[in-house]
Amino acid sequence: MTDVGVPGRARVHREVVSYVRRSARMRPNQRRAWERHGADYVLEVPARETSTSVDPAARVDLRAAFGRTAPLVVEIGPGTGESLVAMAAARPGVDVLAFEVYAPAVAQLVGALARAQLDNVRIVAANAAEGLQHLLDEATVxxxxxxxxxxxxxxxxxxxxxxxxxxxxxxxxxxxxxxxxxxxxxxxxxxxxxxxxxxxxxxxxxxxxxxxxxxxxxxxxxxxxxxxxxxxxxxxxxxxxxx
Ligand SMILES: C[S@@+](CC[C@H](N)C(=O)[O-])C[C@H]1O[C@@H](n2cnc3c(N)ncnc32)[C@H](O)[C@@H]1O
Incomplete structure (x- = not known):
């Protein structure tokens, strides 16, 4: 984390992150996919300050989210899920938790998951580094x-x-x-x-x-x-x- 700021003013913590903060504006088909199927796939996780951060106090109940207990695979940055959808479809016995910060890509992924009728993928639309730290216990992946x-x-x-x-x-x-x-x-x-x-x-x-x-x-x-x-x-x- 780097401190930036002007002397005499409150210092703002600006974090170095592995992604570019881009507009979350979605195309109409992406918005439709999110509205129709987002709740089935995207886990609500409270943010800290920026929309892609994760509140250190946030928790997810993976057993409830997936409706079962199965070996957990985590993907960081699936984008629109070009490889994730095929790989999850080929592995019905595992649960895949995907962290992706770019909302339009998440929306597209949600649409693809719904079309493929997959139920073993859930998405957290936030920074994977914070997600791994705050949402996942040690020795679980x-x-x-x-x-x-x-x-x-x-x-x-x-x-x-x-x-x-x-x-x-x-x-x-x-x-x-x-x-x-x-x-x-x-x-x-x-x-x-x-x-x-x-x-x-x-x-x-x-x-x-x-x-x-x-x-x-x-x-x-x-x-x-x-x-x-x-x-x-x-x-x-x-x-x-x-x-
Ligand atoms: C170059 S793309 C690769 C997408 C996909 N894995 C593929 O092979 O086609 C990298 C993706 O990682 C996402 N990303 C980068 N840093 C991330 C982070 N810290 N947490 C979650 N997603 C991240 C970006 O938004 C982008 O969608």
Whole structure:
């Protein structure tokens, strides 16, 4: 968190976040999807100050939200759900909790989930970093998916990248022993950064392997490939604490 402000005035905490705060204006079809099906999929979570923040006192009852208890997968930043919808449909036995900050994308995702008649996905329209911290207990997530996080390629923006050492420690703490964190990026130096921080994170061990075949190609991946960038898939497994 960075302090910004003018001397002599109250200082405002302006947080460094991994996303651009964009207009929440929706297209008519997105608004319709949200109005018709939002309540089925989007969990109401109290915010702190900005609309994408999470009140530290907020709680979600996942058993009530999903109507059952099942292994929990968390996706960070599914966008419109191009890969999420297919992957959730292929896994009816797991519950998927998705954190996505961009409201129009959430609306589109809601529409796609309703069309696919899926009932094993719920969405929190807020910052995943705060969501993981305040809404999820330690050792509760069987898989964490982070596919094509915003790359922030300019050096002066690297501090905005989601996957850094602090986030790695938080994410690792939410995984069950044996749980997996799957990541993909088409930015070579972000892949390098991911490997550096995750290799250094006690409790995480990299699992060798190439592209995760279950992951459908999304617009973001296709764009990266068309631009000649190489896609890296990384998988880390949470090992039990050494005590
Ligand atoms: C480049 S897009 C990738 C979308 C999708 N995963 C794919 O592969 O097609 C990144 C998405 O992550 C979302 N995002 C970025 N930071 C986030 C955060 N801290 N919490 C929740 N969503 C976030 C953005 O709004 C955007 O929709």
């Amino acid at each position: 069987t898989e964490l998916w982070t596919f094509f996080p915003d790359p922030w390629p300019k050096a002066r923006h690297h501090k905005r990248r989601l996957v850094d050492a602090d986030f790695a420690a938080l994410a690792s703490s939410r995984l069950v022993p044996g749980g997996r964190w799957r990541l993909a990026t088409d930015w070579a130096d972000y892949a390098r950064q991911m490997r550096e921080v995750l290799d250094a994170q006690p409790g995480l061990v990299r699992e060798p392997g190439g592209r995760w075949a279950d992951r459908p190609v999304t617009r973001f991946e296709a764009r990266g490939l068309a631009a000649g960038r190489e896609v890296s898939d990384l998988t880390y497994v949470r090992v039990p604490d050494e005590r």
